[in-house]
Amino acid sequence: MGSKTAIATVLCMAAAMLAGCKSEKKPETTNLVLHANGPDWVNGGTGPFTEESGKRFHGLGIVSGVRDAAVRRRMVDTRAREEVQKALENLLDAIQKDAPMAPEVDAEAKQRTQQGLKALAASGEGVRIVDHWVDSDSTEYALALLDLAAFKDNLAKAKDLDARAKDSVRRNADRVFDESSAEKASHSARR
Numbered sequence: 366m367g368s369k370t371a372i373a374t375v376l377c378m379a380a381a382m383l384a385g386c387k388s389e390k391k392p393e394t395t396n397l398v399l400h401a402n403g404p405d406w407v408n409g410g411t412g413p414f415t416e417e418s419g420k421r422f423h424g425l426g427i428v429s430g431v432r433d434a435a436v437r438r439r440m441v442d443t444r445a446r447e448e449v450q451k452a453l454e455n456l457l458d459a460i461q462k463d464a465p466m467a468p469e470v471d472a473e474a475k476q477r478t479q480q481g482l483k484a485l486a487a488s489g490e491g492v493r494i495v496d497h498w499v500d501s502d503s504t505e506y507a508l509a510l511l512d513l514a515a516f517k518d519n520l521a522k523a524k525d526l527d528a529r530a531k532d533s534v535r536r537n538a539d540r541v542f543d544e545s546s547a548e549k550a551s552h553s554a555r556r
Contacts, residue, residue: 404498406508411448413456413513413546420513420542422456424448424492429504437505442494445509453486453516456545460537474527481525482534491515513542 411425426445431437461479496508517538520531 403500403506404496406496407498407506412452412549413542414549415543415546420539420546422449422452422511422513422516424450424452424509424511426507426509427504429502431505432503437503438497438507441497441505441507442509445494445507446489446492449492449509449511450486450489453511454483456538456541457482457486457534459541459545460534463537463541478526478530481523481530484525485519485523488519490519513538 406423407425409423409425411423414421414423424445425448426441426443428437428441428444431440461482492509492511494507494509498506500506517535520526520534520538523531526534
């Protein structure tokens with residue numbers, strides 16, 4: 366009877382260990398803080414968005430810990446514009462990956478085109494601050510917008526880019542924007 370007790374004890378311990386090893390699906394973690402009392406654009410973040418009024422890049426600037434409201438406002442506006450610039454750079458990088466330059470284009474021409482595209486993204490031309498929101502802890506948020514149509518107008522006026530680079534960006538901008546916007550929307554829907 367001693368061996369039966371030992372076997373039963375071992376089986377009970379094994380069952381307890383298996384129950385302790387039970388795998389549970391862990392929730393997806395994110396560093397995004399949702400603000401239930403804030404406007405939708407605060408929770409939407411930065412990136413490409415397709416809206417009723419058209420295709421736009423949103424830039425969400427955030428500043429906290431600054432007591433002087435005027436200084437905080439200037440800082441948050443600058444950060445929102447920088448976020449639009451990053452979103453635009455991401456679009457241009459995706460276009461260059463999807464539609465690389467012709468192999469006969471030399472390295473110097475490629476570098477000039479990349480510099481021209483970065484300058485276009487950094488120009489801030491057409492970017493406007495359209496809204497602000499201050500949370501109860503004095504964290505301020507700013508929303509900057511750039512219409513895709515305004516970006517295309519800027520592209521046409523760019524002097525640093527040759528016609529082939531402008532044409533490539535113009536032809537692929539809507540498609541890459543739509544893909545990026547759909548990806549962002551599907552990610553937001555999972556929250």
